[in-house]
Amino acid sequence: MSTPILNVTDLSKTFGGLKAVDALTFAVEQGETLGLIGPNGSGKTTVLNILTAAFPSDAGRVTFDGNEIAGMPAYRVCRAGIARTFQLVRPLKGMSVADNVLVGRIYGAAAEPIAPARKKVRELLDLVGLGGRAEMPVDALTYIDQKRVELARALAADPKLLLLDEWLAGLNPTELEAGITLVRSLKGRGLAIILVEHVMHAVRSLCDRCIVLTAGRCIAEGSPEAVLTNAEVKRAYLGDDGA
């Protein structure tokens, strides 16, 4: 494989006395989709929060595209090429669907005039299936459609690495297949993805490789099939939800 686009080394984060992330080391290759799986509370979202500089780690190093992330403000990390969606959607209420995505463009991508920015927004809304709803207030959308807005807003930053925090959760079977097809199309454009996901069908069909966390530590790494059939992983994770 090529040089990893992301290198995480001995990353740790403690909240109070609780070790949410505990000496975690992993890498993501260019264009790779890495599954980050594990039971609730195992530290997955915390890893994404550190990668996007929402808060600092206590220890460890993160290098992205050759640059150290520590100490960068969040908007710089975004402009360097890491964008995310949130597990609980965070629409900018009172604004239109298009303006929600435009904000992602202005905040996260290189400076450009407003006309091409709006054009890009329209393309992204088409891509995520919201083409006809650009001028609607974002609050009027269903939860699932607000998740589509989140994805378009993340993509508006032209990321090289996209972090999806349970983006496929809560979809009905038809929406899930459409969602998987959409994520696969992003993969096809060479985007690296970290997929935090409980939907095992999605993990199997999208991930090139997976790491499994419990209590902030990596207990298994390998192909989706290898980790999902690993005895320790089954005991720690899969046993309790039958996925």
Ligand SMILES: Nc1ncnc2c1ncn2[C@@H]1O[C@H](COP(=O)(O)OP(=O)(O)O)[C@@H](O)[C@H]1O
């Ligand atoms: N901002 C925070 N403040 C205090 N505790 C937190 C915070 N974020 C996460 N935690 C705790 O860290 C642990 C890992 O949480 P999280 O990363 O959200 O897990 P996951 O995404 O795997 O469900 C949990 O015990 C959670 O309660």
Ligand SMILES: [Mg+2]
């Ligand atoms: Mg989470």
